[in-house]
Amino acid sequence: MLAQQTIERLHQLRLTGMAQAFGAQLHDTGYHDLSFEERFALLVEQEWLHRQNKRLARLLRQARLRLTACLEDIDYVTPRGLDRGLMKSLGTCQWIREHLNILISGPTGVGKTFLACALANAACRQGFSARYYRVSRLLQELSLSRGDGSYPRLLSQLAKIELLVLDDWGLAPFTDSSSRDLLEVIDDRWQVRSTIVASQLPLEHWHGLFPDPTVADAVLDRLVHNAHKINLKGESLRKVKSSLSG
Known part of the structure; x- marks a missing residue:
């Protein structure tokens, strides 16, 4: 009893x-x-x-990660130019403690989203808050928040997230409004939070996504210069695995 x-x-x-x-x-x-x-x-x-x-x-x-992905499940066999030593280092999440960014680029299907989600999963395991967004969805939320008056609150919430994942960056050029929204988000995070950006476009083409070169300079200056850069190469993993199973 x-x-x-x-x-x-x-x-x-x-x-x-x-x-x-x-x-x-x-x-x-x-x-x-x-x-x-x-x-x-x-x-x-x-x-x-x-x-x-x-x-x-x-x-x-x-975090609402798009994929259930772990660093332990990363494919290093298929040649993609992925540095195992770098990934092991990033898995410690020291880069988040130092408020650095990660920029992942490469063609469709090489595993950019998986890599971004695996890094975010590792961050959650170590107690960091994370949030995954497709860029188009984030810009849509920001636009809607302007209309209902919740824009400042949404920006505040985004600024508090320790790791923000922005996937499918640059699928379409940014408008004046969306590029200014991105600047607000990125500026709030500069030197105090970390961001992962995944894009099909090579880094050197990102500037051209913005209609205003001044805004482009401001956004990229805050993203690029304190970032680890991962440039994936090779064929689509989906295509490779499909040919192997066939």
Whole structure:
């Protein structure tokens, strides 16, 4: 009876992991040979793991990643010009702590989105907040927010995200309005947050996406000069895997 009351109290205190671990200890005689300190340490460890897993699930849910991708699943066999050493270094997320960016370019199907999502997944695992956007969707949200008065709030929310992923950059040229919106977003993040940009266009063509060269200079200056650049090459992975399976 006392044990059940203790479990109920732990749940009331929102110590769910500890409650589950305590219940397991009660029904497993293998724990009886451990000291009080050892058993208590296991309870605390289980609570810590429960909270870490819960936080990771929340961060991944909020990130809304387009793909379920992990750095451990990256294909290094297919030649794409991908540096394994660089990816291992980026997996530590030190670049996020230093507020650097990552710019990924390459033709359709070489794995830009997978790479961006894998890096964002690694960031969530290490406790950083992340958010994935296709650029067209982000610009649409910004435009709609202007109309309903939520524009400042949306900009504030974007500025707080520790890693922002902007995918499909440059599928269409930017308008005057959308390019100014991008400048607002990027300027808020400059030197205080990190951004991943994935694009089919080579980096040297990004300037031409903007109707105003001054805005282009401002956006690219904040993105490019403090960024790791990954230029993927080769055939579409979908095409390669399709030919292999055939």
